[in-house]
Structures are given as structure tokens and as C-alpha cells.
Amino acid sequence: MAQVTINNLTYTYPLTEEPALREISIEIQAGEFLAVIGANGAGKTTLCYTLSGFIPHFFRGELQGKILIDGLDTANSKLYEIVEKVGLAFQNPFNQISGSKFTVYEEIAFGLENLGLPRDEIRSRVEWILALTGIEDLAERSPYALSGGQQQKVALASILVMKPGVLVLDEPTSQLDPIGTREVFQVIRSLAHSGQTIILAEHKMEWIAEFADRVLVLDKGEIVRLGTPQQVLSDINLLSSGIGLSRYTRVAHRVNQQKLWPKGQRYPISLQEATEAFGRLLSQEGGSKK
Amino acid sequence: MRDRLSFYILRESPIHRMNPLTKLTLVFSLILLAFLGPVEWLAILLFTTVILPLSFLAHVGREFLSATARLLLPVIGFLFVMQSIFLPGGGTALVQVWVLDITLENVNIAFVNATRILTMISSFLLLLLTTHPSALMSDLARRGVPGPISYTVTSTLQILPQMQVKAATIMDAQRARGLETQGNLMKRIRALLPLVAPLVFGSLVDVEERAIAIEARAFNSPRQKTSLVEIDDRPIDRRIRWGLILVVIFLLGSRLWLK
Numbered sequence: 001m002a003q004v005t006i007n008n009l010t011y012t013y014p015l016t017e018e019p020a021l022r023e024i025s026i027e028i029q030a031g032e033f034l035a036v037i038g039a040n041g042a043g044k045t046t047l048c049y050t051l052s053g054f055i056p057h058f059f060r061g062e063l064q065g066k067i068l069i070d071g072l073d074t075a076n077s078k079l080y081e082i083v084e085k086v087g088l089a090f091q092n093p094f095n096q097i098s099g100s101k102f103t104v105y106e107e108i109a110f111g112l113e114n115l116g117l118p119r120d121e122i123r124s125r126v127e128w129i130l131a132l133t134g135i136e137d138l139a140e141r142s143p144y145a146l147s148g149g150q151q152q153k154v155a156l157a158s159i160l161v162m163k164p165g166v167l168v169l170d171e172p173t174s175q176l177d178p179i180g181t182r183e184v185f186q187v188i189r190s191l192a193h194s195g196q197t198i199i200l201a202e203h204k205m206e207w208i209a210e211f212a213d214r215v216l217v218l219d220k221g222e223i224v225r226l227g228t229p230q231q232v233l234s235d236i237n238l239l240s241s242g243i244g245l246s247r248y249t250r251v252a253h254r255v256n257q258q259k260l261w262p263k264g265q266r267y268p269i270s271l272q273e274a275t276e277a278f279g280r281l282l283s284q285e286g287g288s289k290k
Numbered sequence: 291m292r293d294r295l296s297f298y299i300l301r302e303s304p305i306h307r308m309n310p311l312t313k314l315t316l317v318f319s320l321i322l323l324a325f326l327g328p329v330e331w332l333a334i335l336l337f338t339t340v341i342l343p344l345s346f347l348a349h350v351g352r353e354f355l356s357a358t359a360r361l362l363l364p365v366i367g368f369l370f371v372m373q374s375i376f377l378p379g380g381g382t383a384l385v386q387v388w389v390l391d392i393t394l395e396n397v398n399i400a401f402v403n404a405t406r407i408l409t410m411i412s413s414f415l416l417l418l419l420t421t422h423p424s425a426l427m428s429d430l431a432r433r434g435v436p437g438p439i440s441y442t443v444t445s446t447l448q449i450l451p452q453m454q455v456k457a458a459t460i461m462d463a464q465r466a467r468g469l470e471t472q473g474n475l476m477k478r479i480r481a482l483l484p485l486v487a488p489l490v491f492g493s494l495v496d497v498e499e500r501a502i503a504i505e506a507r508a509f510n511s512p513r514q515k516t517s518l519v520e521i522d523d524r525p526i527d528r529r530i531r532w533g534l535i536l537v538v539i540f541l542l543g544s545r546l547w548l549k
């Protein structure tokens with residue numbers, strides 16, 4: 001059975017007319033890496049909240065359909081039961097700080113204290129995650145005195161340390177510069193390789209192209225595409241859903257508009273694919289001139 | 291200062307070693323005695339002979355005095371003056387201000403009230419200066435106080451330093467936008483107005499998001515919580531707590547009997 005099953009989910013926030021999610025159905029297998037993309041307001045954050053139980057337990061509103069996580073029906077479970085299965089890292093890291101802890105080390109330990117782990121295990125897990133996320137140098141700093149990027153890494157570490165079966169990441173690199181983004185994606189990659197189920201809402205197409213097993217495209221709360229990164233991210237029609245495609249794809253599209261792109265060939269979505277595709281194109285051109 | 295989210299100062303002292311619940315018991319005993327004790331001058335007596343010496347015993351005397359002077363005295367002074375002038379009731383007039391008499395009786399009442407508030411807030415200050423916020427929360431949680439209650443107590447005690455940090459951030463932002471936050475009094479008051487809304491509204495939004503964030507960290511899990519920091523609860527702590535409770539019962543009881 002799939003680890004996560006969403007069946008015909010429609011959700012409307014309180015005091016709003018239009019549903020933020022419409023008739024969403026998807027199964028996510030254990031160990032799968034699903035990327036969720038979509039314009040601002042498409043419903044990515046709402047989907048993340050639904051997967052982690054904050055909808056309907058925190059945000060009330062009207063929920064139809066079913067979400068099963070490891071067989072647990074989220075609407076009929078307690079939030080703390082869901083929290084032990086699904087870890088959510090929020091889009092805004094500033095308010096992810098517990099507010100009762102003095103150092104980053106203690107902040108990361110907070111979730112483990114609540115889960116009632118013995119002190120030795122807490123220490124070894126916190127040290128493991130500090131090393132994994134590369135923030136050992138922040139351990140003794142105050143969680144309030146960090147840059148946005150540092151806070152984002154601490155927030156991620158605070159969730160990872162609880163070892164949730166399903167990891168939901170809502171734009172985890174929004175506050176990070178390119179170097180920080182690369183570091184965080186390296187962490188995400190090593191988690192994915194270790195068999196962690198990951199659901200990632202993200203804008204940065206190049207990283208998605210590299211990591212995701214499947215890509216889900218949301219537009220106004222509806223699924224408009226679902227497929228492999230190669231299928232989805234090379235689809236120029238997505239521009240109309242307000243999604244910024246990678247520069248490799250856009251360049252290929254330009255070339256196609258000038259009628260120079262080989263008929264029927266898919267656009268590249270990564271540096272690797274672009275190098276190959278343009279390499280072939282140039283060598284053909286060189287060949288025809290001879 | 292930006293780095294400090296609480297008043298806590300890590301030092302080596304008998305007060306720092308004291309169990310958080312013992313200190314909380316001390317604080318509430320002091321407050322009960324100051325407000326309901328058998329004699330009115332007990333509040334100022336407790337401040338000068340208990341709280342102040344304890345702050346030096348805790349090696350935080352300098353910080354205690356400076357925080358008291360900066361945060362407490364202006365408020366208490368203001369209360370004292372207002373009450374002296376505006377409390378109703380006649381008596382021995384000392385001086386006349388405009389149409390109002392300042393009477394000896396009112397000055398007396400105002401003084402007692404001021405010292406009571408001084409005792410109350412300064413005893414909390416002493417607790418905050420010497421107690422790690424998460425030690426307090428963990429200790430309460432460990433004793434079976436429900437999570438939301440221990441969290442509320444702890445985070446309420448931290449509101450002041452957090453507001454301070456946030457106010458500084460907003461001030462910086464306003465200054466960067468060209469708002470006057472220095473200069474004469476009128477200018478500064480005008481500059482404060484745009485500060486108030488984000489501070490209050492921001493705090494409310496924060497409360498909701500913070501609530502989600504701590505839920506995500508299993509805060510409301512029914513599991514028996516553990517604690518990273520070791521919290522001592524020595525036999526002497528227990529004896530002090532019982533002692534304090536007895537003193538409070540005795541002094542409050544004596545007030546009833548004396549009547």
C-alpha cells in the first residue's frame with residue numbers, strides 16, 4: 001500500500017468562498033521524492049498543511065475527501081499522532097522557533113524532549129543532525145540571533161531530528177542564497193538516497209529536475225500535471241500556469257521559435273541534458289555545412 | 291542585547307542551583323506576603339532584606355539593580371505620584387497642587403502600593419535572571435503540569451525581553467525608512483506610533499504561527515516528556531518549599547487572628 005494516499009480532497013479555508021484545493025488525488029510510495037510546483041497562491045502551502053494534519057486540526061474550514069498516512073486517517077486522528085509520522089518544515093522559518101529555548105542545540109532538542117527520548121539519545125541525535133545539516137558552529141548561538149538562511153537550516157534540522165516517516169518541506173530554501181540552497185539540497189539528496197519519503201514544494205526547477213521522482217503541478221488548487229521531471233518540466237505550456245521553467249528549457253524554446261529545434265525532440269531540463277541536446281544540434285549543423 | 295531572548299544570566303550560585311519550582315514558590319510567597327501580609331510595610335521590608343540580598347547572593351546584583359532602575363522605578367514612580375495626587379479621601383494636607391490636596395494618608399497608601407508592586411515585579415525579575423527558561427518549562431512539565439500551561443507560564447515570563455528585541459528590530463527598520471527615532475521628545479513619541487501596530491499585531495500573528503510550530507514539534511504529545519538539561523531537585527529544595535508554605539500560612543493566618 002502507498003505510504004500517503006490522498007483521495008478526492010477538496011478544501012476551503014474558513015470565511016472564503018473558493019476552495020484552495022480541488023479534487024486532489026494522488027498516491028505517494030514509501031521512499032518516493034515528490035516535488036510540488038505552482039505559482040504563488042496555487043495551493044502548495046495548503047497541500048503541505050493538509051498532508052501534515054494542520055488542516056483540518058488547526059485551520060478548520062471545510063474538508064472533503066480522505067488523507068491516509070501509513071493507514072492513519074488524518075481527519076480522524078489526533079494532531080500529535082500525525083506529527084509523529086509527518087514532519088513539516090514551514091515556509092517562514094522565523095516563526096518556527098519554539099520560543100522557550102536559549103541555544104540552537106536546545107532548540108533542536110525540543111521535539112525530542114516532547115517525544116520523551118532519553119537524554120543520551122537526544123544528545124546523539126542532535127549532534128548527528130547538526131553535522132548532517134552543517135550547522136555545528138551555530139549550536140551555542142541564540143535561535144533569535146540568526147540570519148534567515150541560518151534559521152531555515154535550524155528549522156529543517158529541528159524537524160529532521162525527529163526522524164519523521166514522511167518529510168514535507170514547504171519552500172525550505174526561500175531565505176537562502178545559492179550556496180545555502182546547494183547545501184540544503186545536498187542534505188535533502190542524502191535523505192532521499194537513504195529512502196526517506198519526501199514531499200517538497202519548491203520554485204527552483206533545476207534542483208527539482210535533478211532530484212524528484214515525480215513532479216506535481218498545481219494551478220488554482222487543481223492538479224494540472226503529474227509525471228516525471230522530464231515529462232513535466234520540459235512542457236512549455238506550463239508557462240501559462242505561472243511556472244517559471246529553467247533557463248535550459250527556455251533557451252531551447254527560443255531556439256524552437258526560430259525553427260532551429262529538431263522536430264519532436266523534448267526540451268532539456270538540466271545542464272546535463274542541455275549540454276547533450278545543444279551538443280548534438282551543433283554537431284549536426286557542423287556536419288551539414290561540410 | 292539583540293542576542294538575548296531572556297533575562298537569564300548563566301552564573302555559578304546557590305540561587306542558580308535552586309530548583310525552578312522552589313524559586314517559583316519563593317516568588318509567589320513573596321507576592322502573597324507583600325499584598326496580604328499582616329503589616330503594610332512588609333513589602334518594602336521583603337524587598338530590602340530578602341530580594342535584594344538574594345540578588346547579590348546569586349551574583350546578579352548589578353544586573354538586578356540596573357534592570358530595576360531602568361524598567362521598574364519609572365513605572366512605580368509614576369504610579370506613586372498619580373496615586374498621591376488623585377486618590378480620593380481627606381486627611382492631613384501636606385501640600386496643595388492646583389485644586390487637589392496631597393494628604394499624608396494618600397501618600398502613605400501610594401507608597402505601600404508602590405512597594406508592593408516593586409516586590410512583585412522584582413521577585414519575578416530575580417527568578418528570570420537566575421533561571422534558564424527551558425529549565426523552568428521542563429521542570430513544570432515533568433511535574434505533570436499540562437504542556438500548554440507550563441508553556442504559557444514560561445513564554446509569558448519571556449514576553450518582556452522578546453518585545454524588547456522585536457521593538458529594536460522594528461525601530462531599526464523604521465529608522466532605515468527614514469523615520470525619526472532620535473531627537474526631542476515629541477519627535478520620539480511620533481516615531482513610536484508606527485511602532486505600536488506592528489508590535490501588537492505582529493505578536494498576535496506570531497502567537498498563531500508559534501502555536502503551529504510547537505505542535506509540529508510534538509509539544510502536545512501525551513508522552514512523558516524528558517529534558518535535555520538536568521534539573522536538580524535536592525532535599526533542601528523540598529525543605530525550602532515547605533518552609534515557605536508554612537511561613538505564608540503562618541503570616542496570613544496571624545493577620546486573620548489579629549483582627
Ligand SMILES: Nc1ncnc2c1ncn2[C@@H]1O[C@H](COP(=O)(O)OP(=O)(O)O)[C@@H](O)[C@H]1O
Nearest residue numbers: 013016020038039040041042043044045046047
Ligand atoms: N489562512 C488562510 N485563510 C484563507 N485563505 C487562505 C489562507 N491561506 C491561504 N489562503 C488562500 O489559499 C490559496 C492557496 O494558498 P497557498 O496554499 O498559500 O498557496 P502557495 O503556497 O502555493 O503560494 C490562496 O488563494 C490563498 O489566498
Ligand SMILES: [Mg+2]
Nearest residue numbers: 044045046091
Ligand atoms: Mg506557499
